[in-house]
Amino acid sequence: MTHNxxxxxxxxxxxxxxxxxxxxxxxxxxxxxxxRRLPSQRNFLLxxxxxxxxxxxxxxxxxxxxxxxxxSLGKFSDHFLNHLxxxxxSGTVYAVPEGTPIFANEPILEIVAPVLEAQIIETFVMxxxxxxxxxxxxxxxxxxxxxxRPVIDFGPRRMHGIDAALKAARAFYIGGVAATSNVLAGKxxxxxxxxxxxxxxxxxxxxxxxxxxxxxxxxxxxVLLVDTYDTLQGVRTVIELATTMGKxxxxxxxxxxxxxxxxxxxxxxxxxxxAGLGRVGIFASGGLNEEKITALVSAGAxxxxxxxxxxxxxxxxxxxxxxAYKLCEYxxxxxxxxxxxxxxxxxxxxxxxxxxxxxxxxxxVAQADEQLPGRPLLEAVMRNxxxxxxxxxxxxxxxxxxxxxxxxxxxxIRAITPAEPPYPVEVSPELSRHQKEIKDxxxxx
Amino acid sequence: MTHNxxxxxxxxxxxxxxxxxxxxxxxxxxxxxxxRRLPSQRNFLLxxxxxxxxxxxxxxxxxxxxxxxxxSLGKFSDHFLNHLxxxxxSGTVYAVPEGTPIFANEPILEIVAPVLEAQIIETFVMxxxxxxxxxxxxxxxxxxxxxxRPVIDFGPRRMHGIDAALKAARAFYIGGVAATSNVLAGKxxxxxxxxxxxxxxxxxxxxxxxxxxxxxxxxxxxVLLVDTYDTLQGVRTVIELATTMGKxxxxxxxxxxxxxxxxxxxxxxxxxxxAGLGRVGIFASGGLNEEKITALVSAGAxxxxxxxxxxxxxxxxxxxxxxAYKLCEYxxxxxxxxxxxxxxxxxxxxxxxxxxxxxxxxxxVAQADEQLPGRPLLEAVMRNxxxxxxxxxxxxxxxxxxxxxxxxxxxxIRAITPAEPPYPVEVSPELSRHQKEIKDxxxxx
Numbered sequence: 001m002t003h004n005x006x007x008x009x010x011x012x013x014x015x016x017x018x019x020x021x022x023x024x025x026x027x028x029x030x031x032x033x034x035x036r037r038l039p040s041q042r043n044f045l046l047x048x049x050x051x052x053x054x055x056x057x058x059x060x061x062x063x064x065x066x067x068x069x070x071x072s073l074g075k076f077s078d079h080f081l082n083h084l085x086x087x088x089x090s091g092t093v094y095a096v097p098e099g100t101p102i103f104a105n106e107p108i109l110e111i112v113a114p115v116l117e118a119q120i121i122e123t124f125v126m127x128x129x130x131x132x133x134x135x136x137x138x139x140x141x142x143x144x145x146x147x148x149r150p151v152i153d154f155g156p157r158r159m160h161g162i163d164a165a166l167k168a169a170r171a172f173y174i175g176g177v178a179a180t181s182n183v184l185a186g187k188x189x190x191x192x193x194x195x196x197x198x199x200x201x202x203x204x205x206x207x208x209x210x211x212x213x214x215x216x217x218x219x220x221x222x223v224l225l226v227d228t229y230d231t232l233q234g235v236r237t238v239i240e241l242a243t244t245m246g247k248x249x250x251x252x253x254x255x256x257x258x259x260x261x262x263x264x265x266x267x268x269x270x271x272x273x274x275a276g277l278g279r280v281g282i283f284a285s286g287g288l289n290e291e292k293i294t295a296l297v298s299a300g301a302x303x304x305x306x307x308x309x310x311x312x313x314x315x316x317x318x319x320x321x322x323x324a325y326k327l328c329e330y331x332x333x334x335x336x337x338x339x340x341x342x343x344x345x346x347x348x349x350x351x352x353x354x355x356x357x358x359x360x361x362x363x364x365v366a367q368a369d370e371q372l373p374g375r376p377l378l379e380a381v382m383r384n385x386x387x388x389x390x391x392x393x394x395x396x397x398x399x400x401x402x403x404x405x406x407x408x409x410x411x412x413i414r415a416i417t418p419a420e421p422p423y424p425v426e427v428s429p430e431l432s433r434h435q436k437e438i439k440d441x442x443x444x445x
Numbered sequence: 446m447t448h449n450x451x452x453x454x455x456x457x458x459x460x461x462x463x464x465x466x467x468x469x470x471x472x473x474x475x476x477x478x479x480x481r482r483l484p485s486q487r488n489f490l491l492x493x494x495x496x497x498x499x500x501x502x503x504x505x506x507x508x509x510x511x512x513x514x515x516x517s518l519g520k521f522s523d524h525f526l527n528h529l530x531x532x533x534x535s536g537t538v539y540a541v542p543e544g545t546p547i548f549a550n551e552p553i554l555e556i557v558a559p560v561l562e563a564q565i566i567e568t569f570v571m572x573x574x575x576x577x578x579x580x581x582x583x584x585x586x587x588x589x590x591x592x593x594r595p596v597i598d599f600g601p602r603r604m605h606g607i608d609a610a611l612k613a614a615r616a617f618y619i620g621g622v623a624a625t626s627n628v629l630a631g632k633x634x635x636x637x638x639x640x641x642x643x644x645x646x647x648x649x650x651x652x653x654x655x656x657x658x659x660x661x662x663x664x665x666x667x668v669l670l671v672d673t674y675d676t677l678q679g680v681r682t683v684i685e686l687a688t689t690m691g692k693x694x695x696x697x698x699x700x701x702x703x704x705x706x707x708x709x710x711x712x713x714x715x716x717x718x719x720a721g722l723g724r725v726g727i728f729a730s731g732g733l734n735e736e737k738i739t740a741l742v743s744a745g746a747x748x749x750x751x752x753x754x755x756x757x758x759x760x761x762x763x764x765x766x767x768x769a770y771k772l773c774e775y776x777x778x779x780x781x782x783x784x785x786x787x788x789x790x791x792x793x794x795x796x797x798x799x800x801x802x803x804x805x806x807x808x809x810v811a812q813a814d815e816q817l818p819g820r821p822l823l824e825a826v827m828r829n830x831x832x833x834x835x836x837x838x839x840x841x842x843x844x845x846x847x848x849x850x851x852x853x854x855x856x857x858i859r860a861i862t863p864a865e866p867p868y869p870v871e872v873s874p875e876l877s878r879h880q881k882e883i884k885d886x887x888x889x890x
Contacts, residue, residue: 007629008607010599011640014628019663029649069632075664115649122643123627125601127610134605154455157571158765160579162453163606165572182568183459184452195456198567200772201464204474204560210661218464229887258784261836270811314764320603327645335648335778338674338815339703359555442674 004088007069009123014070015117018080026396027331028091029115030348031122032107034326039318043419044101044409045277046140047108048171051098051130053125054382054391056286057089060121089117093382096351097189097393099136099174099402100377101409103425106351106365107378109134115330122325130323131164132171138315139175140309140406145293149304150178152194154285155313156185168313170332174398176406196255196307203228209237216241220250223283224434227258235268239275253281253304258369261286262301269302283307288412290416291318298426334438345431346438351377360408366428385396451507451532452514454568459515459547462561463525472776473536474560475793476567477552478574479771484763487865489546489854491585491847492553493616494577495677496543497825498570499836502534505566534562536631538827539813541796542579544847545822546617546854548870551580551796551810552823560775567770575768576609577616579690583760584620586861587753592742595623595750597639599730600758601630613758618705619844623750635840641668641700641728641752648673657689665695670701680713684720698726698749704733707746714747728752734761735861761887779883790876791883796822805853811873 019025035045062070062084070076070084080349091113106128111118122200143151151170159165169180179194180186186193197215202225205211212224226234234252242249253307254272256264272280284296285307293306310316326344327335334346345365352364352374366372381391393401427435460718465471480490507515507529515521515529536558547553553574556563588596598617602605604610614630624639625631631638642660647670657669671679680699687694699717701709706729715870717725729741730752738751755761771789772780790810797809797819811817826836838846872880 005607007632008601008610009628010626011628011631011638012626012642013640015640015664016642016646019660020649022663023659025649029645030570031645066632069628073631073638115645119643119645122645123602124607127604127607130603131605140619156453156455157568157770158575159572160576160759160764161608161612162450162569162572163608165453166460167606181455181457183454183456183514184450186456186518187511188454193456193518195460197457197461197566199782199784200474200476200560200564200567201461201773203782204465204470204775214468215464219460219846220469227784258787314605316764319605319759319764321760323603325602327648330649337644339644339672342703343842363886423805 003064004061004063005124006060007066008127009120013120013122015075017120017232018076018097020116020119021080021340026114026116029118029327030329031111031118031325032328032345032349033109033125034105034107034324035102036324036342038104039321040418041317041412042137043104043415044423045133045321046136046175047096047100047102047133048098048136048174049129049167050095050109050381050391051393052111052132052167054093056124056128056385057093057121057382057385060087060089060094060386061088069385088385089121090111090385091117092384093380093391094348094378094381095381096377097379097401098398099405101405103363103423105345106363106425107349110348110378112348118365121216126323126325128167130321132167132245134315134319134321135168136171136175136402139172139177140402141290142293142312143176144414145290145339145416146306147297149297151176152305153177153180153182153300153312154307154309156182158310159313165313172312172362173323173395174402176399176403177255182254197225197402199225199228205339210239212241213245216245216249216251221247221252223253223255224251225255227256231256231259231264233268235271238273238280239277241440242275242277251280253283255283255285255307257286261303262296265301265303281305285309287311292418319408328387330443334434335443336435336438338439338442346435347426349378349431353377355408359410361410363423363425364428365425365431367431367434370428370430372428447645449506449508449511450501450569451505451571452511454565458565458567460520460865461709462565463521465561465564466525471559471561474563474772475559475774476563476770476796477773477790478554478570479550479552479769480547481549481767481769481787483549484766485863486762487582488858489548489868490578490766491581491851492541492545492574492578492582493543493549493619494574494612495540495826495836496838497573497612498554499538499832501569501573502538502566502827502830503832505532505534507532513595516556533830534566535559535830536562536827537825537829538836539793539823540826541822542824542846543843544850546850548808548868550790550816551870552794552806557793571768571770573612574768577612579764579766580613581616581847583757583763584617584622585847586735587738587757588621589593590738590742590861591751591788591858594742594748596621597750597752598622598625598627598757599752599754601627603755604758612757617757619842619847621844621848623671642670644670644673653679654686657686657868658681658690661690661694661696665693668700669696670700671700672701675787676701676704676709677712677716680716683725684722687720687722689690696725700728700730700752702731704746707741707744710746710748726750730754732756739861746761759769779852779879781880781883781887783884783887790872791880794823794876795843798822800853803853804855806811808868808872809873810872810876812879815873815875817873
């Protein structure tokens with residue numbers, strides 16, 4: 001994204017910012033970003049999106065044409081627009097590393113900055129953490145279902161826009177996906193790229209055999225798509241080519257993209273093995289999700305890898321999270337709201353994750369300055385608007401970290417079925433006491 | 446989007462393109478973009494995204510660093526990369542105008558271009574038509590439910606990425622939404638922007654009254670958010686300010702964002718009316734969708750406008766479409782595939798929409814050169830890579846067109862509940878005959 005994204009904000013962020021400015025409200029605010037409730041189909045989430053947030057905060061500024069547009073709205077004073085002209089983000093960000101499993105009401109990040117700054121960034125910060133966490137969490141489930149077989153991202157054509165598809169490829173990789181079909185994501189985010197062939201290529205040739213032969217000659221180790229006309233006939237054609245092409249034939253797999261994948265994969269495996277083509281694998285795609293993959297894997301389908309598109313790409317069963325970015329401290333005083341069903345934990349916080357024999361068993365959300373057993377998950381990643389070393393993590397490291405952290409979770413939490421009981425997350429007695437104090441003190445009128 | 450988006454493509458598009466290039470396959474291909482089946486919760490779709498597609502096609506080229514990245518993949522010959530260096534889209538595009546209601550198996554657009562060109566653009570074209578059609582179609586339902594009350598887009602924070610949120614604001618506006626909170630969408634797409642205030646502003650002040658008073662002084666016609674601590678108490682504070690501020694008080698509405706909106710809106714209306722504040726409206730938000738809005742409107746809730754975020758922003762009940770971009774002709778010969786459940790209508794086509802007394806009643810999908818009763822929906826919007834006048838439509842015109850076209854649909858189709866019977870779409874006898882001919886002729890082996 002080379003857009004200047006300062007105006008990627010809800011209008012009210014800017015009108016409130018002007019109000020803070022006019023009222024001389026320049027004190028630091030703490031905002032906490034968290035998910036209120038997990039979707040019923042998620043036992044945990046895999047935090048993702050921090051890198052995009054820090055990149056945005058480092059570069060945030062209002063360009064001349066942004067200010068010109070704001071002038072045209074007739075809501076902003078010259079005095080305030082002058083202030084925006086020199087606006088930079090000067091705050092501090094605490095966050096869990098990308099790839100950290102998190103649960104409801106646990107801060108994914110907390111921002112401490114002059115209230116005007118912390119307010120203006122709300123929309124972008126929520127948008128990016130939301131979509132990337134939605135997608136990495138979904139990918140983790142698909143990867144879990146594939147149980148060691150590689151999963152390839154085939155989703156770009158049906159994801160929600162360009163940015164989602166680019167960020168998804170990265171989020172999926174952190175969640176354990178092996179590669180993406182998205183070439184631009186490969187270029188921009190260094191995600192491995194992969195691909196096979198489409199029906200259109202077969203159709204454009206006069207017959208399937210000619211198409212296969214041409215493609216093999218150019219890409220000897222390719223994967224051949226065999227379902228354009230008739231899957232089993234397609235496989236017989238592949239076998240015939242293996243015979244006639246001899247040593248030139250080095251096809252790595254055939255791809256099934258429609259029909260009963262369990263039944264077809266068994267029949268195809270049989271045909272290939274019978275022809276001495278045990279080295280040719282079977283790759284499956286076509287409307288797959290974690291449930292269908294689990295069913296195939298459990299039934300012992302001889303499938304060596306999965307291409308997953310739409311369901312993972314839009315996180316179809318849970319496309320959104322009840323994510324919130326809430327003021328929890330201003331001018332050194334904890335803040336909350338009392339709207340029904342939407343509680344806030346006041347002040348800056350820390351998550352302590354407790355383990356037993358290398359297995360994580362319980363979290364406690366506490367005040368930031370508490371010292372509790374377990375490892376603290378939130379760390380400073382940006383200070384005074386500058387990214388710290390902890391805020392720079394290589395993609396491969398984030399992926400490895402996500403894998404290790406997920407492996408530490410109880411089996412029932414990592415499973416794709418609803419966990420009973422859910423992972424225990426408690427609020428520390430100190431923090432509860434603080435929350436109650438503030439509640440008692442709120443001056444409604 | 447100022448990215449160069451040539452690499453926003455699935456890897457196989459480029460490997461197939463190289464194969465076409467090597468094999469000397471330079472003939473024109475026709476690709477058809479259509480939705481195979483409507484989601485069960487949609488009676489029709491509102492086509493959207495054409496403007497982005499034409500913009501992309503006009504500007505498409507491979508930059509030096511794109512080619513450098515492709516070299517690094519080790520799959521492409523110098524000969525082919527040289528060809529990409531001078532690559533431009535030279536084809537012709539036929540499309541239904543943005544804002545046209547469309548149904549399953551009706552082409553939203555058809556592209557005629559050398560097969561290499563038509564292949565490379567698949568991923569971007571599908572991505573943009575998909576997301577924008579998903580979102581405009583969802584918006585139309587929400588607007589229909591609001592039955593004349595304005596709907597404001599509050600979704601940017603939970604949409605899937607920056608591009609989706611920007612395109613959504615435009616797609617929503619075409620679908621009848623009145624304004625967006627997304628400032629950048631206002632700047633880039635000329636969508637009206639709107640907004641109120643957030644809880645954080647109230648919380649950052651020592652009490653609600655002080656926050657309200659400060660905001661009113663800066664924005665006299667503002668909307669005040671009253672549910673931070675207690676909705677009815679918040680409204681009483683607004684009334685008190687109306688009394689003490691006198692003529693200075695010109696607040697346009699209060700916003701309810703939580704709790705039982707029907708019950709609260711009635712009580713709030715009562716309090717405001719009793720205080721002689723009949724001119725202060727009630728605006729509602731908080732987890733709304735078309736079903737909830739229908740329930741509120743049917744129950745006569747005294748609500749004057751709706752802010753709708755996540756549900757519309759991710760099209761939660763139907764986040765994806767079974768959209769396809771399929772080769773249907775190459776080198777002057779109709780093409781199809783035989784994969785189960787995925788039929789293709791061969792050749793270039795036209796949709797004829799028949800009406801009776803200004804009401805649309807039935808569509809026929811025919812061959813492009815047929816002359817049938819009804820108005821043809823597909824028109825040329827780009828020729829030889831250049832956008833035609835029909836491919837340039839102002840946003841306001843597209844919105845007005847969408848409104849008129851939707852109004853012509855039968856009531857059961859425009860309703861948000863499933864239509865029985867669905868809108869009738871037939872295939873012309875000529876086209877059916879052509880399809881059968883090709884099917885009989887396909888040489889599988």
